[in-house]
Amino acid sequence: MAIEPTGPRPRRNFDPTRIMIYSVLAVAAVYYLLPLWVMVMTSLKGMPEVRLGNIFAPPVELTFEPWAKAWDSACTGLYCEGLKVGFGNSVKILIPSVIISIAIASVNGYALSFWRFKGSEVFFTILIFGSFIPYQVMLYPLVIITRELGIFGSLAGVIFIHTIFGMPILTLLFRNYFASLPEELFKAARVDGAGFWGIFLKILVPMSPPIFVVAIILQVTGIWNDFLFGVIFAGTKNFPMTVQLNNIVNATQGVKEYNVNMAATILTGAVPLLIYFVSGKLFVRGIAAGAVKG
Amino acid sequence: MKSIEIKDLSLKFGDLTVLESLNLDIIDGEFLVLLGASGCGKSTLLNCIAGLLDVSDGQIHIKGNNVTWKEPKDRGIGMVFQSYALYPQMSVEGNLSFGLKNSGVPKAEIAERVARASEILQIEPLLKRKPAQLSGGQRQRVAIGRALVREVDVFLFDEPLSNLDAKLRAELRVEIKRLHQKLENTMIYVTHDQIEALTLADRIAIMRDGKVQQLDTPHGIYNNPVNKYVAGFIGSPGMNFMPGKLNGGGTPQIAIKDLNVDLSRYPFANGASVDGADAWLGVRPEHVSVGRDAAEKAFSHEVEVEVVEPMGSDTLVWTTLAEQEFRFRMDGQKDVEVGEKLNIGFDPISASLFDMQSEDRL
Numbered sequence: 046m047a048i049e050p051t052g053p054r055p056r057r058n059f060d061p062t063r064i065m066i067y068s069v070l071a072v073a074a075v076y077y078l079l080p081l082w083v084m085v086m087t088s089l090k091g092m093p094e095v096r097l098g099n100i101f102a103p104p105v106e107l108t109f110e111p112w113a114k115a116w117d118s119a120c121t122g123l124y125c126e127g128l129k130v131g132f133g134n135s136v137k138i139l140i141p142s143v144i145i146s147i148a149i150a151s152v153n154g155y156a157l158s159f160w161r162f163k164g165s166e167v168f169f170t171i172l173i174f175g176s177f178i179p180y181q182v183m184l185y186p187l188v189i190i191t192r193e194l195g196i197f198g199s200l201a202g203v204i205f206i207h208t209i210f211g212m213p214i215l216t217l218l219f220r221n222y223f224a225s226l227p228e229e230l231f232k233a234a235r236v237d238g239a240g241f242w243g244i245f246l247k248i249l250v251p252m253s254p255p256i257f258v259v260a261i262i263l264q265v266t267g268i269w270n271d272f273l274f275g276v277i278f279a280g281t282k283n284f285p286m287t288v289q290l291n292n293i294v295n296a297t298q299g300v301k302e303y304n305v306n307m308a309a310t311i312l313t314g315a316v317p318l319l320i321y322f323v324s325g326k327l328f329v330r331g332i333a334a335g336a337v338k339g
Numbered sequence: 340m341k342s343i344e345i346k347d348l349s350l351k352f353g354d355l356t357v358l359e360s361l362n363l364d365i366i367d368g369e370f371l372v373l374l375g376a377s378g379c380g381k382s383t384l385l386n387c388i389a390g391l392l393d394v395s396d397g398q399i400h401i402k403g404n405n406v407t408w409k410e411p412k413d414r415g416i417g418m419v420f421q422s423y424a425l426y427p428q429m430s431v432e433g434n435l436s437f438g439l440k441n442s443g444v445p446k447a448e449i450a451e452r453v454a455r456a457s458e459i460l461q462i463e464p465l466l467k468r469k470p471a472q473l474s475g476g477q478r479q480r481v482a483i484g485r486a487l488v489r490e491v492d493v494f495l496f497d498e499p500l501s502n503l504d505a506k507l508r509a510e511l512r513v514e515i516k517r518l519h520q521k522l523e524n525t526m527i528y529v530t531h532d533q534i535e536a537l538t539l540a541d542r543i544a545i546m547r548d549g550k551v552q553q554l555d556t557p558h559g560i561y562n563n564p565v566n567k568y569v570a571g572f573i574g575s576p577g578m579n580f581m582p583g584k585l586n587g588g589g590t591p592q593i594a595i596k597d598l599n600v601d602l603s604r605y606p607f608a609n610g611a612s613v614d615g616a617d618a619w620l621g622v623r624p625e626h627v628s629v630g631r632d633a634a635e636k637a638f639s640h641e642v643e644v645e646v647v648e649p650m651g652s653d654t655l656v657w658t659t660l661a662e663q664e665f666r667f668r669m670d671g672q673k674d675v676e677v678g679e680k681l682n683i684g685f686d687p688i689s690a691s692l693f694d695m696q697s698e699d700r701l
């Protein structure tokens with residue numbers, strides 16, 4: 046006799062679909078985690094142990110020497126001051142680029158969604174179209190432009206480039222977000238006498254933390270991971286961490302210090318990783334606290 | 340004195356003409372309701388008056404000033420929106436004072452005005468809350484308060500009650516009416532709810548496709564609709580329309596199939612019936628009498644009850660008259676059975692006649 050269904054539906058813990066899903070997920074996780082495991086383990090071994098070749102084995106003799114060397118004294122081309130210089134440069138490039146690009150793009154998106162002007166759609170289309178042109182096509186013209194502006198090979202130059210290349214995607218992001226806000230809110234603010242900046246700063250920005258967080262994540266990871274623009278526009282003194290990492294790893298002199306290379310790579314990747322871990326939470330909280338309805 | 344004058348106003352969105360040479364005069368202190376079907380341009384007209392849309396042609400005068408090119412804040416208007424449009428990150432107090440801060444009103448006066456408005460609207464206990472912590476009715480009160488603190492001559496409402504449930508709507512409707520009686524300023528109120536329009540308005544402007552069809556008191560609109568559209572739009576259930584042929588002569592009549600309705604008491608607009616013209620006869624369901632009363636009317640006839648819809652206070656009965664569907668309303672306390680024969684009648688004085696072609700009132 047069948048049981049009369051009442052109360053919560055009984056859950057089957059091991060039905061076939063679940064087993065399938067979990068095993069696929071587990072395989073995928075292992076697949077992505079294995080290289081990380083190898084990197085971390087290698088970076089904690091001394092060179093003799095690395096040479097034994099058991100790349101999956103945990104270190105017998107735990108050492109943090111490679112990490113210290115990667116940070117402090119590995120040779121990045123002519124200098125042997127480790128990655129810390131590159132880290133500093135990356136931060137110097139990152140912070141202004143993120144702030145400037147988000148500031149400009151958010152105002153762009155705001156103007157495009159609320160203050161439609163004649164041709165604003167065309168303008169927007171051109172902007173979006175710009176994001177489909179491969180970077181390489183624009184490199185040479187941009188080199189000339191920055192040279193003419195006198196900022197080629199400087200921090201200002203690379204910041205300028207990052208700001209430009211962040212523009213299409215960020216503008217799209219902000220425009221779409223602002224377009225989803227009720228238009229009556231904007232009208233009410235106009236009746237209340239708020240102008241272009243008043244509406245933006247006092248009403249829209251306070252209700253948009255989630256989209257700013259998204260923009261920050263995009264820009265921080267994008268700019269931090271950038272190699273191409275850094276190597277071309279920043280100038281030797283200002284090479285970002287990624288370029289210096291490359292110099293360490295691809296050094297042609299001496300023995301290949303795999304443990305140092307691994308440590309340097311993890312160090313370089315640490316910032317985007319951290320951003321994902323921290324902002325993931327912030328992001329969810331931001332959306333929950335945003336409370337767009339009202 | 341005129342509070343608002345709209346002169347030959349036109350508005351186009353690209354190729355789409357939404358308002359076409361619209362003229363409207365609104366008297367000082369008047370409660371004007373803009374009523375019309377969805378998409379007829381009510382909100383557009385209101386936004387033009389508020390200055391939120393640039394007009395394509397024509398002028399708008401408020402209090403004798405030509406405000407056609409003025410910014411919304413300089414027009415002396417306050418506006419209340421359907422979606423409340425409260426600033427979500429500001430407290431109720433912040434919402435109320437935002438406009439005043441923008442126009443540089445001194446702090447002490449802001450506090451005073453906010454206090455006064457929140458007293459009138461009974462939202463004092465809510466001042467520190469955020470909009471998300473308010474119910475729909477409370478939010479709409481705050482939205483009204485935001486217009487109130489501006490102490491302006493003209494209030495614009497764009498369907499302020501349509502997001503609320505029926506009970507709350509009825510409550511706030513009365514509150515808005517009270518507010519108007521107290522403040523005595525001009526109010527323009529957009530709605531597509533005819534009950535709201537009839538209960539609130541001093542005058543109603545019925546709009547259709549961007550044109551004002553009729554501008555009149557609720558009484559005038561209900562009793563003397565200028566055309567068939569207005570007649571059908573106002574009143575629920577809607578008016579019965581029967582096509583017929585007029586004949587003039589000594590006693591004007593309209594022949595609807597084999598039925599002749601005596602129109603000698605009907606107030607023709609041009610004084611007399613047009614012989615041989617095709618026309619619609621419109622009779623409101625609530626103007627039909629039943630039983631003994633019916634016999635005294637200028638027209639009466641026996642019909643068979645087909646469908647009965649009891650609605651509490653009264654009952655709507657569907658029957659056939661002159662081979663046409665015909666609805667009438669009767670006392671909800673009387674029992675009617677399907678198939679029952681009833682004598683019904685109406686007085687042409689309360690009926691309406693419309694030309695078949697132009698659909699204008701005859």
Ligand SMILES: Nc1ncnc2c1ncn2[C@@H]1O[C@H](COP(=O)(O)OP(=O)(O)OP(=O)(O)O)[C@@H](O)[C@H]1O
Binds near residue numbers: 357376377378381
């Ligand atoms: N920004 C716009 N661009 C193009 N057409 C528009 C725009 N805003 C409104 N319209 C059109 O103008 C007409 C009138 O719109 P409006 O919002 O004034 O209608 P409404 O009478 O307020 O209707 P509802 O009762 O549904 O609010 C509609 O046909 C609408 O499609």
Ligand SMILES: [Mg+2]
Binds near residue numbers: 381382383497
């Ligand atoms: Mg509308």
